[in-house]
Amino acid sequence: MTARSSRRAAEALASSRAAAMLTTLDLANSVVSTCALARHVGEESELGRALANTAEQLQGAADTMYAMSEAMAAMSPAAFRACLPAARWRRLLAHARTAEQAAEEPEPGCAVAAPAAPVPDDRPVFLIEDL
Amino acid sequence: MSALTETRNSSMLNGARAVSFSISSSLDQSADNVARLKFVEGSELATIVSSAAAYIENARTEMAKVVRAVLELSAADFARLQDQANV
16 A cells, blocks of 8 residues: 555545544434433333334444444554545545645636546535535 | 314414424434435445435435324324323
8 A cells, every 4th residue: 555545545444433433422312302301201101112212223323333433543544545435545546636736726817727637526526514 | 172272283283284294304413414415335434324325215205204293183183192191
């Protein structure tokens, strides 16, 4: 793995972990809201039972997403890279390359640079907005 | 039943409906987020994603029942449930 590839993998790992943690928080918030509503209606009614079941499944999902963020925290960039499908990795590298080229473009009024290469995919891969 | 009690019951039911819709919408978003996570099959992360997706799908199924139920309830029914729950 080249230094550049390693850097890209580390960035993808960090943003994926952040996104997993955000999803965990969303799910945990839903657990709190569901339990609060369940307390209002009691668990004896059909509505109460459905709310209790929802809360249980939400808690499972939140725990699982938390486990994912912990697994990612323990991963090296190379190990994370090995988990990515080849097509996603290629898109990730292409996106990073395009972003670098855009950053290197001169300020308005400076010499005209060659147009940036076309973006192969308009969606970033494994950035927070993608997750 | 006094007008004040009716207004209060109606307000409580509307609150419960709003919370239900909000949870349901948040669940849809979480399902989308998890569906975008693609890892090599058989990897540890792929296994975790698959498990999270199953939990979320189950939660969505149960939440659909909740949304249906709160829409069918009248304000008086909801108040009775609250009374039984001793809220």
